[in-house]
Amino acid sequence: MSLLDREVPGVVMTPDNIRSRTLPVAVNLGIAVGAFVVAAAIVLGAGIGNWVLVVVLGAVFYLVGLNVVAGRIEGRRAARNRAMKALIYSACVLAILPLASVVWTLVSKGVARLDGNFFGTSMNNIGARDPEGGAYHAIIGTLEQVGIATLMSVPLGVLGAIYLVEYGRGKFAGTVRFFVDVMTGIPSIVAGLFILSFWVLIVSPWFNDGQPRFSGFAAALALAVLMLPTIVRSTEEMLRLVPGPLREGSYALGVPQWKTILSVVLPTALPGIVTGVMLAVARAAGETAPVLLVAGGAAAINFDPFAGNQQSLSLFVYQQAGDASRYAPDRAWTAALTLVALVLILTVAAKLLARRNKLSR
Amino acid sequence: MAKRIEASNVSSYYGSFKAIDSVSMTVEPKTITALIGPSGCGKSTFLRSINRMHEVLPNARIEGSLTIDDQNIYDPDVDVTAVRRMIGMVFQRPNPFPTMSIYENAVAGLKLNGVKKKSILDEAAEKSLRSANLWDEVKDRLDRPGAGLSGGQQQRLCIARTIAVEPQVVLMDEPCSALDPISTLAIEDLMFKLKDRFTIIIVTHNMQQAARVSDKTGFFSIDKTGDPGRLIEYDDTQKIFSNPAQKKTEDYITGRFG
Numbered sequence: 001m002s003l004l005d006r007e008v009p010g011v012v013m014t015p016d017n018i019r020s021r022t023l024p025v026a027v028n029l030g031i032a033v034g035a036f037v038v039a040a041a042i043v044l045g046a047g048i049g050n051w052v053l054v055v056v057l058g059a060v061f062y063l064v065g066l067n068v069v070a071g072r073i074e075g076r077r078a079a080r081n082r083a084m085k086a087l088i089y090s091a092c093v094l095a096i097l098p099l100a101s102v103v104w105t106l107v108s109k110g111v112a113r114l115d116g117n118f119f120g121t122s123m124n125n126i127g128a129r130d131p132e133g134g135a136y137h138a139i140i141g142t143l144e145q146v147g148i149a150t151l152m153s154v155p156l157g158v159l160g161a162i163y164l165v166e167y168g169r170g171k172f173a174g175t176v177r178f179f180v181d182v183m184t185g186i187p188s189i190v191a192g193l194f195i196l197s198f199w200v201l202i203v204s205p206w207f208n209d210g211q212p213r214f215s216g217f218a219a220a221l222a223l224a225v226l227m228l229p230t231i232v233r234s235t236e237e238m239l240r241l242v243p244g245p246l247r248e249g250s251y252a253l254g255v256p257q258w259k260t261i262l263s264v265v266l267p268t269a270l271p272g273i274v275t276g277v278m279l280a281v282a283r284a285a286g287e288t289a290p291v292l293l294v295a296g297g298a299a300a301i302n303f304d305p306f307a308g309n310q311q312s313l314s315l316f317v318y319q320q321a322g323d324a325s326r327y328a329p330d331r332a333w334t335a336a337l338t339l340v341a342l343v344l345i346l347t348v349a350a351k352l353l354a355r356r357n358k359l360s361r
Numbered sequence: 362m363a364k365r366i367e368a369s370n371v372s373s374y375y376g377s378f379k380a381i382d383s384v385s386m387t388v389e390p391k392t393i394t395a396l397i398g399p400s401g402c403g404k405s406t407f408l409r410s411i412n413r414m415h416e417v418l419p420n421a422r423i424e425g426s427l428t429i430d431d432q433n434i435y436d437p438d439v440d441v442t443a444v445r446r447m448i449g450m451v452f453q454r455p456n457p458f459p460t461m462s463i464y465e466n467a468v469a470g471l472k473l474n475g476v477k478k479k480s481i482l483d484e485a486a487e488k489s490l491r492s493a494n495l496w497d498e499v500k501d502r503l504d505r506p507g508a509g510l511s512g513g514q515q516q517r518l519c520i521a522r523t524i525a526v527e528p529q530v531v532l533m534d535e536p537c538s539a540l541d542p543i544s545t546l547a548i549e550d551l552m553f554k555l556k557d558r559f560t561i562i563i564v565t566h567n568m569q570q571a572a573r574v575s576d577k578t579g580f581f582s583i584d585k586t587g588d589p590g591r592l593i594e595y596d597d598t599q600k601i602f603s604n605p606a607q608k609k610t611e612d613y614i615t616g617r618f619g
Contacts, residue, residue, distance in 0.1 A: 169419065245456040248417060249519070253470030253526055254446025263473050267460040 035061035110337030123299040128325040137301040138316035149223035157231030165239040183229035192290030195222040214296035216305030222290035227280040234276025238269040274354040288314040313339040371425035380406045382589035395571035398581035403590025412448035449528035453535040455515035457507035466507035470526035493521035513544025533563040
């Protein structure tokens, strides 16, 4: 008799115990039906809630009932396995539920104004009684601001991460890494205030006859401040995942370090870097506070990011949601839907682009 | 092409830890030299010192002098990338570049060092893949990823990649330890073929392999963990395996130690 058999009877495989009975699907379904019937009887009979409580209570009854019945039929270990599996699946469903709910709310409420007028016009000369009006100016603003912010923060962030991983040694690198970590937690309103006091109030007067001026570029600067630490951190993690032997293999061919980084390390880490960048872009596209502070928001179309107020989609949502007009909430929902769709399209496009360079398997 | 390597009193350090203690040996051109010894005795460290790969690791440094045809490669004004172009290296685990195809892997050393002409690259790819006994197996799928090959093929691809830049010395760090006997045999055959053109130094744990392929053998050992590794004996392979001068060598080879 082995030690395992003595200590934990029944776990060692013998010809007699390698087979076990499995719970029939019909029984499984029966437990489910029974659980929900009981739950409905309790909840509705006592009048303590509506169908939501029935579902929650039913699920709990089902898990308990399944565990008990499976324990009888299949044995303790198999029943525990079943219970754990059921818990994991329920956790997954619970996690997806709010996501699906958000998407459903956005689509169902946003579809009301999903028309050509919305995407083709601004809010210029739209009064509280006008049902028209759109987010054209806001889409332009978001694309320009996020685009410029990405152009600034991606090269800086990726180069910074390369420094930290490939070159950085000692105190200076440690300090940089510490401040990047601190910056990751910066509230967006602080980034907005920083750009307001630094760019809008001090620098922009130089270009505008001494008058401070809001601009989309200032918003882009604030967004870049927010994106930078995210990009540095995610790129750093991805570069660290590139195995050292790949670098050594390249060095052993007499390839200089910069070329190794450019041609071996970066391409290997590219898909992960793109994911990190897109997370940063998505966050920047959804920021409202900095845009409100330094770009001011606008009702009219302004293509020039360097001069004058600009709108952005998230700011548009914020303003329309608080507007007194009875047509405003519909515009807010459609703009929110547009923003989510925009980020989704950008993410998918970026992933496809990053994969195109990969070899087909 | 092939060059003579002379190491005199080479000591390598990882930070304050001394990994090998004043190793001196001379490797003649167009020979195969095997380095054997128990794990942790500094064979690989010494091998990595020969193409200045040791210093890639943080805080690693080296003392003593290493000359290739009377040029000290550790002189301060020596360009380390030029040294590595001259002294290629094959690693223990196959490490083809995952984003590159078989073709691109084979000519990676040329391409990344600036060779652009397609005709030259094509020719070099075929020549190196043929030299590595891999051409017939991959000639129809040169555009497939290099990481999709089997372990033995990947290792031969790495050898092809190394010899494509036409180095004068090829260092091999246990190139067969992750391979099956058939792939091992293929690589040993390959080493005999390459001997006409290159000086080869190979680190191996397989004593039969050392006896089969090498002209000269160096035996490294340590007294106890934490001590630096030393070169105990360096002589003709025939002599080392039949009549070693040192008791320690004999013990190791006959399996009484290490």
